[in-house]
Amino acid sequence: MAYLLALDQGTSSSRTIVFRDSGEIVASAQQEFTQHFPQPGWVEHDAQELWSSQLATARAALAKAGINAADIAALGITNQRETTVVWERATGRPIFNAIVWQDRRTEALCDRLRADGLAEAIRRKTGLILDPYFSATKLNWILNHVDGARARAARGELAFGTVDSWLAWNLTGGRLHVTDVSNAARTMLWNIHEGCWDQELLAWLDIPPEVLPEVHPSSHQYGSTDPQWLGGAVPIAGLAGDQQSALFGQACFEPGMAKNTYGTGCFMLLNTGTQCADSQHGLISTAACQSDATRHYALEGSVFVGGAVVQWLRDGLKAINSTAEVEALAGSVPDSGGVVFVPSFTGLGAPYWVPSAKGAILGLSRGTTQAHIARAALEGIAFQSAALLQAMMRDAATPITELRVDGGACANSLLLQFQADLLGIPVLRPQVTETTALGAAYLAGLATGVYRNREQLAAQWRVERVFEPTMDRAQAQERMHSWERAISQVHPA
Numbered sequence: 055m056a057y058l059l060a061l062d063q064g065t066s067s068s069r070t071i072v073f074r075d076s077g078e079i080v081a082s083a084q085q086e087f088t089q090h091f092p093q094p095g096w097v098e099h100d101a102q103e104l105w106s107s108q109l110a111t112a113r114a115a116l117a118k119a120g121i122n123a124a125d126i127a128a129l130g131i132t133n134q135r136e137t138t139v140v141w142e143r144a145t146g147r148p149i150f151n152a153i154v155w156q157d158r159r160t161e162a163l164c165d166r167l168r169a170d171g172l173a174e175a176i177r178r179k180t181g182l183i184l185d186p187y188f189s190a191t192k193l194n195w196i197l198n199h200v201d202g203a204r205a206r207a208a209r210g211e212l213a214f215g216t217v218d219s220w221l222a223w224n225l226t227g228g229r230l231h232v233t234d235v236s237n238a239a240r241t242m243l244w245n246i247h248e249g250c251w252d253q254e255l256l257a258w259l260d261i262p263p264e265v266l267p268e269v270h271p272s273s274h275q276y277g278s279t280d281p282q283w284l285g286g287a288v289p290i291a292g293l294a295g296d297q298q299s300a301l302f303g304q305a306c307f308e309p310g311m312a313k314n315t316y317g318t319g320c321f322m323l324l325n326t327g328t329q330c331a332d333s334q335h336g337l338i339s340t341a342a343c344q345s346d347a348t349r350h351y352a353l354e355g356s357v358f359v360g361g362a363v364v365q366w367l368r369d370g371l372k373a374i375n376s377t378a379e380v381e382a383l384a385g386s387v388p389d390s391g392g393v394v395f396v397p398s399f400t401g402l403g404a405p406y407w408v409p410s411a412k413g414a415i416l417g418l419s420r421g422t423t424q425a426h427i428a429r430a431a432l433e434g435i436a437f438q439s440a441a442l443l444q445a446m447m448r449d450a451a452t453p454i455t456e457l458r459v460d461g462g463a464c465a466n467s468l469l470l471q472f473q474a475d476l477l478g479i480p481v482l483r484p485q486v487t488e489t490t491a492l493g494a495a496y497l498a499g500l501a502t503g504v505y506r507n508r509e510q511l512a513a514q515w516r517v518e519r520v521f522e523p524t525m526d527r528a529q530a531q532e533r534m535h536s537w538e539r540a541i542s543q544v545h546p547a
């Protein structure tokens with residue numbers, strides 16, 4: 055029996071999980087960190103806090119499991135993607151807060167690139183829709199706004215990385231400046247067809263190549279942790295963006311298999327195999343996890359506010375004391391009473407792509423209570439995900455017959471039942487819903503010989519509950535229409 059350690063650096067919290075090679079959870083530790091909102095539409099994290107909270111949870115998880123570094127076969131890192139860190143190579147100090155994927159400050163730069171007619175060329179090279187979401191414009195912003203950064207970057211004094219790079223750098227005491235294909239694909243600087251940093255993109259985005267990390271497959275022997283951190287050297291053998299990692303952890307290895315992760319945002323990914331699909335319906339193409347020289351791809355729909363709307367019910371509206379309470383509150387009324395909640399607090403992502411959209415609660419009446427709003431908030435998560443699946447079904451070569459789900463908000467059965475009702479296909483919740491972390495553990499285990507192949511991993515996937523659609527299809531369609539009407543009010547065409 056072997057143990058694998060997964061470091062899962064998410065948007066809302068840092069988490070570490072110790073897995074047995076069977077995929078069973080042995081112990082876990084989690085720590086929230088500060089969200090900084092310096093201006094409307096801006097979202098930042100303190101990169102040092104990301105690292106210190108991640109390290110604290112790694113140590114705590116090992117202690118809870120009663121094991122030490124020598125017992126760990128390998129560790130994998132998975133992370134919130136696109137979030138951009140720039141640090142000094144000499145000192146390891148970040149020169150600015152991490153600019154988080156949700157941050158919209160680079161909208162004007164995106165508009166300029168669009169006006170220059172570059173959106174389509176960027177989409178062809180990267181699979182991405184030109185939007186502030188991705189790292190490139192955030193990196194450009196840091197280089198332009200931090201005193202002296204541009205000159206220092208050109209001299210090779212600065213390193214750029216997504217959060218996986220930043221953690222790998224710190225874990226190895228500054229020996230490794232690396233990332234994997236699934237993270238590189240989110241920067242908008244990586245050519246997903248050729249598998250390389252793209253010189254034209256670097257020129258358009260004004261990024262000096264000196265800042266870039268080395269890129270490897272997601273399952274790869276990257277190096278070892280500095281013994282000072284975990285009490286011994288542990289091989290780092292997996293890096294992956296959290297959503298591609300979840301696709302891997304859900305064992306969606308065959309083309310046509312899809313998963314939706316309900317975390318801070320919602321991310322639906324469909325495996326398209328070795329074919330890079332070209333979406334006609336507002337989805338993006340992205341690199342899936344890679345374990346050898348063969349490139350794999352996924353179609354993705356990204357919803358910027360998913361479970362975060364429940365945090366807003368807790369922290370903003372103060373309708374609940376804990377996120378777990380939302381199910382009981384929403385379940386205390388039979389329906390949303392005509393309320394539709396569009397939770398686009400940080401713009402609308404796929405398939406609409408409206409960076410400037412704001413959230414809205416529509417259909418209020420004298421009878422509306424917090425319970426109706428809570429229910430409409432959960433429905434808003436499901437409506438956004440259903441719009442993604444509809445787009446995916448139109449784009450996909452093969453029909454999607456079921457949806458595997460995971461992430462913090464998938465604990466909510468009311469949400470998943472409504473999701474199945476809207477979609478008209480079964481929604482499958484696995485026994486291990488920490489599939490993001492599991493994917494990273496699997497990638498690390500594959501690179502170090504703990505596992506032989508993907509088939510062995512697929513055999514370990516177990517369902518906990520299947521949510522079958524029960525709603526009449528005409529009613530489901532009418533509900534989707536009410537959602538689309540609300541969207542057109544938030545964002546008049």
Ligand SMILES: Nc1ncnc2c1ncn2[C@@H]1O[C@H](COP(=O)(O)OP(=O)(O)O)[C@@H](O)[C@H]1O
Pocket residue numbers: 064065066067316317318319360361362363364365377378379380381461462463464465466
């Ligand atoms: N019972 C619940 N119902 C709905 N949402 C929930 C529930 N429990 C947690 N959440 C939401 O799930 C999110 C956390 O999920 P998680 O997968 O840990 O996110 P991340 O990886 O983005 O940090 C939070 O936004 C939280 O509000």
Ligand SMILES: O=P(O)(O)OC[C@H](O)CO
Pocket residue numbers: 063064065066133134135136155295296297317318319356
């Ligand atoms: O931290 P999560 O789970 O909300 O995931 C964030 C995504 O990676 C952003 O693209």
